[in-house]
Amino acid sequence: MHEKLSGERALQKQQGHQTKSNQFTWKQEAGLGLSLEALCSEATAEPQLTSQRHSLYSQLYQRPIQYQSTISACLLTELAVAISLHPGSIVTGTSGDLAAACHPCSKNRRLAEAHGTSPPIVSRDSSARVQFTEHIRRGARASFGLTTYKQITSTQRSHSFAMTKSLIRTASLAVLGPLALYTVFWSLAVIPFFQRHFLYAHKFNTLFWSDVNEPERWGFAKHQVAPFYLKTPDDNNLYAWHVLPLPLYHKHEDQIVQGASSETVPLDITSTESFRLLKSDPKSKLILYFHGNAGHIAQMFRADSYHSLTDTSSYHVVAIDYRGYGHSTGVPGEEGLIQDAETLVNWAMNVAGIPSHRIVLFGHSLGTAVASGAAERFARQGVDFAGLVLVAGFSDLANLLTGYRISGVFPVVGPLAAWPSAVKYLQTYVVDKWHSADRLASIVRNTKKRLRLELIHAYSDWDIPWQHEEILFQAAANATTNGLTQTEFDQFKEKHMKLSPGGDGFSVTVKSNPDTIIRQQLVLHGGHNEIVASSPVLRAVMRCFDEE
Known part of the structure; x- marks a missing residue:
């Protein structure tokens, strides 16, 4: 159906311009027709544009396109409004119709100029086609052609x-x-069963492809390591390794290999040549090794640590898997792990016959809490060891959780750090407390003759922040005095601080009676795990065994 020519077309005809028979109309697919003239008249009758039309004006003129001939800004905007309000609509017409609407005398053009807007520009190619392309509301792409204009389809929208x-x-x-x-x-x-599994991670190990009964897989000489079991007072079996110092093994290799048990794990460790070498030497020095959480006795970096301690020294190492770890039976818990450590110490002193002054308790990460717990109980009994070496330790479990990162990446309470009250509430659900700072203070107070306490941490530790060592050191050092305020302690520490010769950290040493030396050492490198096989750690063990 043809409709009445628009006012602009009539004006063009009066001025003698050539016209075409085609009419320029607006249609909806639903059949409702809106004439172009009606749109123009509506725009003319509304000198104050609606907010929606004004918004569309703004969108159209933000990025004007420069072409050859002009078209009514107001008209195009009204078309855009109609298109946006009537999805699926089609505009038909001819280039002549469009040219008439763009005539300089057009009411819509004059209206656009009266509102201070610059009409957009369109181009007419050699085929007399008029084209206009612009992005309008909802991402629709509008295109004016020779005879049709079609909005984005409903399916596309x-x-x-x-x-x-x-x-x-x-x-x-x-x-x-x-x-x-x-x-x-x-x-x-918050449920104790799951909490202990998360904390100790004792089921996360590589036993299904790693046979710890073949220590040679980790670079040890044949029978340099003797696996065996220890029985705890509560009837749990603890899997253990006795690692011979390599120089001693080299000297007695033939006897060690020939005297080795035919069993994978000897039922009686005391019948082996390696045990005889440990017990018969009046100068034997023994390191009792307590590893961190997760894994088993040789997993990850632990074998490297044993190598570091035994490859060039005269030190024997005995390490255990706590209850629930590796091949050990039972379920881990604070009291249980401390009892495991006590069992190992009693075996070393009573079965292997090594006096306490030739034994160093060595702990890493979780093992620092285990070693501290055992050392405190023996200190109360008047037993002094050659030394206590704690690497990458923490002050207490509740405090640790606020900054601990699983694998150095995932913060345990990170999302709740902004709500201290929420963190404190969760801390009330912590079952195993592990108050290591308090235990170190107790060890210092109960020392009878001699104490060598070595605290080592790396600045690059992303699992346990190095500030925990500050708390441990302050607790131990304060126990040698009547108690210092924080300001007094900071001044004391600054006075006794000593930079490392290579500039890779610093150390602070506190000496008191009776024959007590407490030493804090912070190093730049080593992270949480690799540090246990580093030279600073071996030197700390050497200082503990010094007679001076």
Whole structure:
């Protein structure tokens, strides 16, 4: 159906311009027709544009395109408004119709100029086609052609909307997913059974492909390591390694290999040549090694640490897997692990016959808490050791959780750090406390004759922040005095601080009676795990065995 020519077309005809029979009309697919003239008249009758039209004006003129001939700004905007309000609509017409609407005398053009807007520019190619392309609301792409203008189809709009919903859903999952997992984690962590599994991680090991009964897999000489079991007072079996010092092994290699048990794990460790060498030497020095959480006796860096301590020294090393770890039976817990450490110490003194002044208790990470717990109990009994070496330790478990990162990456209470009250509330659910700072202070106070306490930490430790060593050192050092305020302690520490010769850290040493030396050492490198096989750690052990 042809409709009445627009006012602009009539004006063009009066001025003698050539006209065409085609009419320029606006149609909806639903069948409702809106004439171009009606649109123009409506725009003319409204000198104050609606907020929606004004917004579309702004969008159209933000990026004007320079072409050859002009078209009515007001008209195009009204078309854009209609298109946005009537999805799926089509505009038909001819280039002549469009040219008439763009005539300089057009009411819509004059209206656009009266509002201070610059009309957009369109181009007419050699085929007399008029084209205009612009992005309008909802990302629609409008295109004026020779005879048709068609808005983005409803299907395309639906697809775009679906894509937007998909992006929003993905973004929501990216944010809410970890939050949901974190909530589930803490919901389980307050239950003692799950909490102990999370804390000790004793089931995370490589036993299904690593045979710890073949220590040669970790670079040890044949039978340099003797596996054996210890029985605890509560009837648990603890898996252990006795690592001979390499120089001693080299000297007695033939006897060691010939006297080795035919069993993978000797039922009686005392019948082996390695045990005889340990017990018969009146100068034997023994390191009792307490490893950190997760894994087994030789997993990850632990074998490297044994190598570091025994390859060039005369030190024997005996390490155990706590109850529930590796091949050891039982379930881990604070009291149980301290009892495991006591069992090993009693075996060393009573079975191997090594006096306490030739024994160093060595702890790493969780092992620092285990070693401190055992050392405190023996200190109360008047037993002094050659030394206590604690590497990458922590002050107490509740305090540790506020800064601890799993694998040095995932913070345990990181998302709750902004709410101290929430953190304190969760700390009340911690079952095993591990108050190592208090235990060190108790060890210092109960020392009868001699104490060598070595605290070592790396600045690059991303699992346990080095500030925990500050707390441990302050607790131990303060126990040698009547108690210092924080300001007094800071002044004392600054006075006694000594930079390392290579500039890779510093140390602070406190001496008091009776024959007590407490030494804190911070190094730049080594992280949480690699540090145990470093020279500073071996030197700390050497200082403990010094008679001076």
